[in-house]
Amino acid sequence: MFRTISARIAIPVIACVVALFGVLSAAALYFVRKDLQEGSGEQVAALVERAANDIDARLSSRIGALEAAARRYRSPDDTLDETAAEEFLREQITLASLYNSLLMMSPEGRVVADWPAVPGRRGMDFSDRDFFPGLRDSVRSHVSEPFRTAFGDRPAFAVTTPVHDSAGRIIAYLTGSIELLSNEFLDEVRHARIGQNGRYLIATKSGRMIVHPSNSRILSPVSRQNDGPMLARALDGWSGWAEGFDSAQRMAVVAYRPLRHAGWIVGGSLPVVEAYEPLRRVEFLILAAALIAAAIIAALVPMLTTRSLAPLGKLRAQIDEINSGSRVGRVAEAGAQEIQVVARAFNALIESRARVETSLRNSEAFYRTLADHSPAGILTLSESGQCSYANHEWVRLTGHPAPTVIGTPWLDHVAAEERKCAEGGWLRAREAAQPIEFETKFVRSDRSLLHARVRLSPIREGGRRLGYLATVEDVGPQREAHRQLLQEKARADTILLAMTDAIALIDSDGRIDRVNPAAASLLGWDKSVCGLPMAPLLQLYNDEDGSRVSAEPLMASARVESDEWSCETPAFGRVPVEVRWYRTDPGEALGTEAAREHRGGVLVVRDVAERRRHAKRVAWQAMHDSLTGLANRRAFEEALGHAFSRFRRQGTPSALLMIDLDRFKQVNDTGGHAAGDEMLCQVASLIRSSLRSSDLPARLGGDEFAILLPGCDTELANRIATMIREGIESICLERDGLQFRVGASVGVSATLPGDTRVSDLMERADSACYQAKSEAASSRELIESLRRKGSRPAQVSDQEA
Structure with missing residues (x-):
């Protein structure tokens, strides 16, 4: 049953037709909608294209007629004569049919003659009109922005072309105006519709309406928000078609195209509701067609598979004919895809020679187009x-x-x-x-x-010289940029004098070009250093190790900012400074050589001595206790974390002492806070004097102190703890005839191999301190009990518990 290819294809296809029916129908509907969308878009784009071409053609004919008339104008002595100009305008019957009015203006913009004559228009000065400056800068015909006429306040635009004398000089401007609402120039577009509800609109690229479904919008500014995003895109240079909101805020198929002869864009829109109206009927037809096609496929697949393999034999026969020379050209690419692949591969061999010949013919056209x-x-x-x-x-x-x-x-x-x-x-x-x-x-x-x-x-x-290729590049804009650069340089000089930072301008050779007065005050650089190399004069030193910092690498960088240096100055010695270096480059405004000539840099040096002193003072206050001068909790925890990290990495031991003063509350309650503060300061002084320079004492808050002993084992830590405890016990504060003494409970802890967290070390020290405090309290109770009984107390102190 499955021995033939036909059977292997037919039976699975028939079995899958029913399953694929739904997928095919959905896909068909999707593509129909897509095709309908593309068709609507291309239709609207084609209508807009045709309207734009028609307007371009009308503009072109009117511009051509105006230019032809300008070339025919002749006046006595090659000057602008008012009588001759008026007579000339009356004779322009063709122009009068194309334009609503004709004007002859002097090169300065004064109206010399007009037709039809309007009282008061002759002698008017049009040099202040928006289009006149652009007209004077151009030697070609000019289409103006739309405007409202001085007589009648009607929307119009003007086409102006220069009139030359026999020597080619401009002696006048011939202008024709076209009213937007009363001339047949735009009537077809204004009244035409796209479908039932689609309309055209025309706007200038500068954002003014020329044609709009509402006459009240003519000459009004385009609103990028209210007129739809598609019109905003078209004003930014986009052309083509897409779905989006039109100027009436309807979802529509919108197309835009710019004109060639004027700075206008032509647009058209067709509401989506109208564009997709045929889709429902098409959906029904596609569904019916899919059902019929499924039935036909189920019936015809066996027959078609058999026939689809027939082209394989035909292909072999055609190849044999080509090999024998009885056939010229390509073989037929018919049959199944696999057969077509074989046929295409054979045809590729035949076509390779033709492609080479075509490539040679196209080379000349390509390089000519490239040059053009x-x-x-x-x-x-x-x-x-x-x-x-x-x-x-x-x-x-x-x-x-x-x-x-x-x-x-x-x-x-x-x-x-x-x-x-x-x-x-x-x-x-x-x-x-x-x-x-x-x-x-x-x-x-x-x-x-x-x-x-x-x-x-x-x-x-091939080693033979055939001729020369000359490339010509306009360097006028570059020279203008050079002039502007000089103006900017003058402005920079003024700013340079007003700056309080020391500033030096460095040329491309690394020499000092200019300095400001602040540079003389701070660096001792006056005008005498101009022309000298900057690198030897700028003596910078690294704050960290005091090494000399060379200015050569600094000048090679595009931008350097550093406040970690000091500068040797004649007036103040070595002072900390903030150094900024910016390399200047005019970029592509000038040519390559000109840019290299003006490349250099700006050196800014600021005295930051006071700022550093303030920063150090703030940093010290942030890490120290304001009363005792010892490290605060934040600084202590940070140092303890570093010590514990060294222990984990290198095995370096550290010890921790936690100290809690005993009977300190009595000092505060009896002697007041002043006595308590003085007692804390004396305790802090004793602790500081009892330690090594590498040890860190800290006040954690209230009457709690802590000491970090890096590189210290438990035995040494216990000796230090005993010494500090005895020293605190010996402190006697006299105030207002009273003597105050305090004791201390000290907890000692050292790093152990099993420690994984800093808190392990601190918890042991806290626990030891708490135990010492509890034992000290028990000792005090024993002493009080013995006193009440009249017995002599044993030698037990607060610290011996």
Whole structure:
């Protein structure tokens, strides 16, 4: 039954059809919805594209008509004559049909003539209009931002083109205005609909409405919040289609596209409810089709599997025909996927030769496209210097069309005063095997000069020089950046004088360029040090070990900040300072060489002696008891933790003494807190004088003291405890005719091999101290009892218990 491939395929497929039916139906509905979404999006995008192309075409025709009229204008003596201008405007019947009004303006922005004539408009000054500064900076036609007309307060926009005399100078501007609501220019878009409820809108990239379903929104600012995020994205440069909220805050399929001839964007939206209306009917159809398809598959699978293997025999026959030469071209990629893979592999062999040939043909087109899109102007030159190619960037930079450049010597386009220098660079390029770079000036088509950096590189093939490649880069912006850099330098000088920190500006060679008055006060650096190397003069020392800190590594770093150094100064000796070093780099605003010339650094030195004294004082207060001067609980616990860590790592023993004063409450109650404080100070002084320099005494609070004895065993700790206990017992405080004495209960504990926590050591010391205190109390009770009986007490002290 399963001996044939057909049976092995047919039976499992038929068994799985029912199980897969639900999955296939769901997948089909998903893809239908996705296709419907893409179809709606592409439809809206296509409608917006068509509307944008139509508006672009209308703008292009109007701009072209206006430019053609500007070229036809002639006046006596190549000057702007009002009478001639008025007569010229009346003759422009074609323009009058394309524009609502025509104006002729002087280069200064004054209206010389208008048509149709409006009283009061002639003589108006338009130089303060938003579009006029941009118009003066351009030699091409200019489409203005929309505005409201001075006469009638109607929304409109203007197209302006320069009028030249016979010498190419601008003598006037010809302007045509188009009203947004009364001209057929935008009528089709304004009244057109997308589907039943979809509409178009047009806005400027600067954020003003031109076309909107509501006429009240025309010329109003675009609200990024209320007009929807899709319009906000379009204003930021996005184009295409997507689902999102439109300007009416409806979920819709939205598309936007920018215009080529004006700074406008055209958009359209179709509500999602309307776009997906056919989905319900499609869902029913897909469900029915899936049921029918399942039944057909169950019936036809056996037959189809048999037929699907038939192309395997046909493939073999086609390969045999190609091998024999009776067949040319590809074999048919039919049948099952495995058969198609074999067919494609064979076809790949046939196509490899065709791809190589196609690649060779495309190479030339590729490199030409690459040159045309280069950010630098490119000229290809023959051995004699004749131009054979000019890319688009060259045309943009110079204004010379490529046909007028090809076949002419490239030196003909160099300014006369720069010709000799350019000829020298050309001669060096012909003699050298490496690229040559120099700066020169080219004459633009409008007779202005282009300050450019030229790089001449030989073109070689197999050791043979075919010509030269000249790249032309506009360096005008870099020179402007250099000028701005000098202005910033002047501002920095003013700030430098006002700073209270010692500041020195260091040049790229590590020499002092400038210093401020504070540098003279702190470092002794006055104007006489300018020009000297900074590294030998800056004498820095490491606070930790007193070693000299070299300034050379500091200058090699991009940024250094340190307050761990001291500086040798002539006026104050060695003082602690905070040193900051910032390396300056103008970056890409200047060229590579210019940036290297201005690279250096800023050294800031601040006297931090007072700040360090304050920090030390605060740090000491945080770790010591204010009454006795001993370490406080925080400092003691930190030192105890370090000692215990050394014991765990290295086995170094340590001992701990816990001291609790006896009868101290009587001192406080009888003599007052002043007497208690004095007693605590005397006890602290005795403890401090009884210890080694490596030991740490601390007051934990009230009348509790603790002593850490690093490197001390139990025997030595007991001797020290006895000495301190006896010393405390010998203290006698006299105050107001009264004598006060205290005793001490001392608990001794040392580190043991089994200790795993610091608390183990402290708990043993506390327990020993508590036991000593209890035994001392018992001794006092025994003495009192003997006294009451008249017996002589034994030699038992508080500490002997």
